[in-house]
Amino acid sequence: MRSFRADLHIHSVLSPCGGLEMSPSAVVNKLKEHGVEWFAITDHNSMANCPAYQAAAQKAGLHFSWGVEIQSMEEIHLLAYFEDSAKAQAFDRELYKSLLPLANDPDYFGDQVIIDENENILRVESRALINSSIWDLTTAVEQVLAYDGFVIPAHIDAGVNSIISQLGFLPPYPEFDVLGITARLDLTDYLGHNPGLSSKQFMRASDAHYLSDLGHAYSLIHVAEPSVTELIWASHKVGGQIYRQCTKY
């Protein structure tokens, strides 16, 4: 077992508001430069670009996990991760069906581009991905678990689209052992104001939409190997596996 430097919340060129500079090779090179060993692509409501970034990660000797940032009916952002790419893709199809049928506005949000590992454009997604699913929080969590995924609330300290901003509190159910936090949060200060959260583990990530966001915020995750199965073990603190958060801003 050892600690892996992990950034498990990164957006690709598919995400609205994301930079077209976030190509697979550019992301991988930037992460290597900063010593990040393990990453996940977590686009809004779609895993269509995971194969391209997984291929780039493999070529560069980095560890990759399939992820997605789900927006529930309450406009809560949840990060979900899957070990098995077939199950991830099956989940992705269900999630897509659950999205409100709104068209993307490319003039406002930019094109939602799906690419291959060589950065060729395979297609442009026309449905608005920055949009809510008809799944409520509980249903979204149950759906992830049904496909053997791991799910945590994203950026709980954010003023919008966090479980706490949307509900006003952290509900007792569904229960989360790990909570996502923003890149720059002073966690000690935050826990001082929110002592009820002190039993939780926290996962810091960049939530990068641009290359310059990468490398400054990550978690050290102490596991036998960088995998979603091990993430789940770590969330239960089995075998001394823990999350530590780092920020270099």
Ligand SMILES: [Zn+2]
């Ligand atoms: Zn978010």
Ligand SMILES: [Zn+2]
């Ligand atoms: Zn995000």
